Amino acid sequence: MTSKSIAAELRKRGFKLTPQRRAIIDVINESEEHLTPSDIYSRLQHKYPGIGLVTVYRTLELLESSGLLCEVHIGDTCRSYLTRPGGHHHHLVCRGCGKVVDFTDCELDGLENRLVNETGFEIDRHLLEFMGRCINCRKNKKN
Amino acid sequence: MTSKSIAAELRKRGFKLTPQRRAIIDVINESEEHLTPSDIYSRLQHKYPGIGLVTVYRTLELLESSGLLCEVHIGDTCRSYLTRPGGHHHHLVCRGCGKVVDFTDCELDGLENRLVNETGFEIDRHLLEFMGRCINCRKNKKN
DNA sequence: ATCTTAATTGAAAATGGTTTTCATTTATAA
DNA sequence: TTATAAATGAAAACCATTTTCAATTAAGAT
Numbered sequence: 001m002t003s004k005s006i007a008a009e010l011r012k013r014g015f016k017l018t019p020q021r022r023a024i025i026d027v028i029n030e031s032e033e034h035l036t037p038s039d040i041y042s043r044l045q046h047k048y049p050g051i052g053l054v055t056v057y058r059t060l061e062l063l064e065s066s067g068l069l070c071e072v073h074i075g076d077t078c079r080s081y082l083t084r085p086g087g088h089h090h091h092l093v094c095r096g097c098g099k100v101v102d103f104t105d106c107e108l109d110g111l112e113n114r115l116v117n118e119t120g121f122e123i124d125r126h127l128l129e130f131m132g133r134c135i136n137c138r139k140n141k142k143n
Numbered sequence: 144m145t146s147k148s149i150a151a152e153l154r155k156r157g158f159k160l161t162p163q164r165r166a167i168i169d170v171i172n173e174s175e176e177h178l179t180p181s182d183i184y185s186r187l188q189h190k191y192p193g194i195g196l197v198t199v200y201r202t203l204e205l206l207e208s209s210g211l212l213c214e215v216h217i218g219d220t221c222r223s224y225l226t227r228p229g230g231h232h233h234h235l236v237c238r239g240c241g242k243v244v245d246f247t248d249c250e251l252d253g254l255e256n257r258l259v260n261e262t263g264f265e266i267d268r269h270l271l272e273f274m275g276r277c278i279n280c281r282k283n284k285k286n
Numbered sequence: 287a288t289c290t291t292a293a294t295t296g297a298a299a300a301t302g303g304t305t306t307t308c309a310t311t312t313a314t315a316a
Numbered sequence: 317t318t319a320t321a322a323a324t325g326a327a328a329a330c331c332a333t334t335t336t337c338a339a340t341t342a343a344g345a346t
Contacts, residue, residue: 016293016342037332052296057333074270078221079332092258092266101262107254112273115235119244120278123235127217129270130255135263159313159322180303195325200304222303 001086003029006068013066023048024059025083033098034072034080034091072100074131092130096137144229146172149211156209166191167202168226176241177215177223177234215243217274235273239280 206212
């Protein structure tokens with residue numbers, strides 16, 4: 001999903017498209033890593049000095065509740081975001097550099113059906129993430 | 144895992160077994176739900192009035208770093224704990240009452256191997272949770 | 287192009303969860 | 317029973333997040 005299409009989506013939902021929001025979307029979208037609010041804030045310092053951290057929080061909430069962002073859970077924090085490729089997908093996260101690779105086919109239907117039968121639960125959501133070290137971090141031995 | 148075996152495990156690691164720690168372990172262990180630090184604190188009020196919230200935090204950290212607790216991620220907060228049945232397992236969480244059912248066979252080896260081959264990542268961990276509504280909450284229609 | 291208005295922003299203050307500090311107490315082993 | 321390091325509780329500190337509010341601005345109407 002491009003910055004432009006995210007911006008367009010926001011507008012379609014009746015929100016204003018401010019330069020601050022553009023800048024925030026760009027920063028998140030340009031990163032291969034998942035970013036916390038303060039990561040985003042510090043990366044904004046040259047693109048939009050003077051922007052308020054509050055605005056970052058507000059924009060993240062807006063994007064998240066519109067389904068335009070997704071969270072990464074594995075790792076230290078639980079408040080770390082990515083722009084979303086759209087549709088159902090999962091993450092493979094590098095513990096070295098934070099890079100995130102998406103994958104779409106989670107092959108969990110069989111397991112989900114079994115759990116539904118065995119437990120009587122009605123299942124509506126799942127969370128699946130893999131964590132490890134990406135090829136670069138393995139080569140470099142650092143991180 | 145019983146409260147006793149958790150306590151024994153702590154002691155084996157050289158930690159003191161205080162009545163506060165016993166009480167905290169009991170509270171977590173007796174619950175079918177995942178509990179936040181303040182959930183635990185309030186449930187302790189009759190079992191151990193006067194206990195400090197700080198002690199709850201410290202004990203949680205101790206138990207977690209000893210691998211005697213595990214976290215639940217799906218839901219509102221990311222700081223919600225359960226005592227652990229031991230060994231690799233996953234959670235099925237009810238969004239109504241918070242009840243957690245464990246399951247062990249996650250059948251993710253095939254997917255993991257494929258991801259390793261496709262991405263060059265080395266994978267060492269995964270997070271898998273299902274969320275839905277348990278049989279009771281479905282019947283009661285409330286929650 | 288200008289005006290109008292509701293949405294948005296930024297600064298400061300408030301909030302709330304978590305951690306640190308430190309003096310006191312206590313579990314455990316000698 | 318005693319000695320000692322570990323653990324506790326209260327208060328303060330900390331830090332991320334949210335709220336408040338006055339000033340600014342995007343976007344549609346004129």
